[in-house]
Amino acid sequence: MALPFSILLTLATHDWSTAPPNFNASAYKCVPPGQCTPPSSKYSRVITGPTPGQQWNMNGGFCGAFSVQHAALAVGAWVSQDLVRKANRDGPGPHNMHGDRTEGYEVMPSNVAWTAAGLKLKGNEWDYSKPVPQAAAFKAWLKAHLSSGHAIAWFPMCKGDGHQGYPGSCPAGGPSGDTIGHVDHVEAMYGIFSDRPLNDTTVGDDDWIVHTSDQDYMPYYRPLNSLEDTAAMEGNCKHAGAGFGRN
Numbered sequence: 694m695a696l697p698f699s700i701l702l703t704l705a706t707h708d709w710s711t712a713p714p715n716f717n718a719s720a721y722k723c724v725p726p727g728q729c730t731p732p733s734s735k736y737s738r739v740i741t742g743p744t745p746g747q748q749w750n751m752n753g754g755f756c757g758a759f760s761v762q763h764a765a766l767a768v769g770a771w772v773s774q775d776l777v778r779k780a781n782r783d784g785p786g787p788h789n790m791h792g793d794r795t796e797g798y799e800v801m802p803s804n805v806a807w808t809a810a811g812l813k814l815k816g817n818e819w820d821y822s823k824p825v826p827q828a829a830a831f832k833a834w835l836k837a838h839l840s841s842g843h844a845i846a847w848f849p850m851c852k853g854d855g856h857q858g859y860p861g862s863c864p865a866g867g868p869s870g871d872t873i874g875h876v877d878h879v880e881a882m883y884g885i886f887s888d889r890p891l892n893d894t895t896v897g898d899d900d901w902i903v904h905t906s907d908q909d910y911m912p913y914y915r916p917l918n919s920l921e922d923t924a925a926m927e928g929n930c931k932h933a934g935a936g937f938g939r940n
Contacts, residue, residue, distance in 0.1 A: 724939050725932045727913030732901045734886035739903065740844050742766030743883035748907040749774050753791030756907045757800025757879040760846040761808055763905065764881050767844035772812060780811030787861035800879060801862040802848055817843070821864060828921040832896045836917065839885035839902065840892065847904070851877040852926045853935025875924050881905045886914075908938050 723729035731737070743763035749755035758774035765772050772780075778797030784807040792798030800808050802821070809816035819834055821827075838845060848863075850856050854877035863874020884903035885891060900917040922928045934940050 722909075723911045723913055724934045726919060726930055727904075727906075727915050729911050729914070731903065731912075731914050732886050732899075734899065734901060735888045736891050737884065737886040738840060738842065738891055739884035740767045740839070740842055742769065743844050743881045743905065745905045745910050745912050746907070747909070752796075753799045755799075757805070757808075757846070759907050760879045760881040760905070761800055761805070761812070763883070764844035764846050765812065765814060767842070767883065768814070770812075770814070777808060777812065781808040783811070784808075789859040789861055799859075800846075801858065802874070802876065803862045803864055805846060829896070832917050832920065833894055835882065835902065836885055836896055836900060837894045839882065840894070845882040846879060847882050848876045848879055849920075850875055850922070850924065850926065850930075851940040852930055852933035853940055854878075856924050878907070880907055884912075885917075 743766055746759070746763075748759035755774045755778070758777035761777045762772055762774055775796075777800065778792060780797065781800065781804045782792075782794050782797040784798070784804045787803070788798055790799035790801055798804060806816050806818045817838065819831060823830060835845060835847075856875040856877055858874045858876045863876055882902055882904040886901040886903075887893070887897070888899040889895075889897065896917055898916065898918055901914055902917050902920075903912050903914050906913055919929045922930045926933065
């Protein structure tokens with residue numbers, strides 16, 4: 694089995710406490726910059742198993758556990774969100790996220806590879822020590838794995854959130870050289886679309902991906918080249934909404 698994981702460069706990662714009053718995930722539709730419908734690409738590969746859904750919303754939010762759970766479904770393994778967290782409880786730390794040595798910890802960049810190994814899943818972790826900027830190489834890495842049928846657990850920023858991870862949760866630090874790192878959420882990425890054969894790993898403007906939000910039941914389709922932005926999120930994410938269920 695192969696289960697690649699990505700590391701992108703909170704305090705709680707989308708905890709239910711930040712949801713709007715009377716939030717109903719089933720009533721929500723896609724919000725910008727994603728769209729609900731796939732592109733009309735000539736070639737595509739959507740990995741069987743991962744499915745949009747709603748994470749458990751307690752103890753900091755289970756977005757990381759949800760994403761690992763659905764990435765594991767890509768290789769036919771079903772693991773509860775509870776057991777995903779418990780797979781990393783013996784990890785070396787630091788443990789500044791929600792959790793403990795009995796119940797396990799929130800899945801963050803610092804322990805996602807350890808979590809996969811604890812579940813007996815083979816993982817390929819993005820090399821966050823590469824020279825910056827890393828966006829072009831990271832997107833090529835994404836495309837190569839998605840084209841090969843490997844689901845991704847990735848760590849995006851979300852409009853309106855703080856972008857500040859738990860201390861020590863992002864080994865490479867943040868894009869400004871700080872030691873905390875910019876991350877708000879964890880999602881499963883599970884499909885690639887292109888007008889060129891998928892064995893062409895060059896990233897082009899016609900390449901799209903699909904990912905979950907973990908907050909509603911819709912697939913989110915986006916051009917691969919629209920994923921990067923600054924922490925201000927006024928570029929590709931300028932028209933994104935803010936807050937739980939909207940970002």
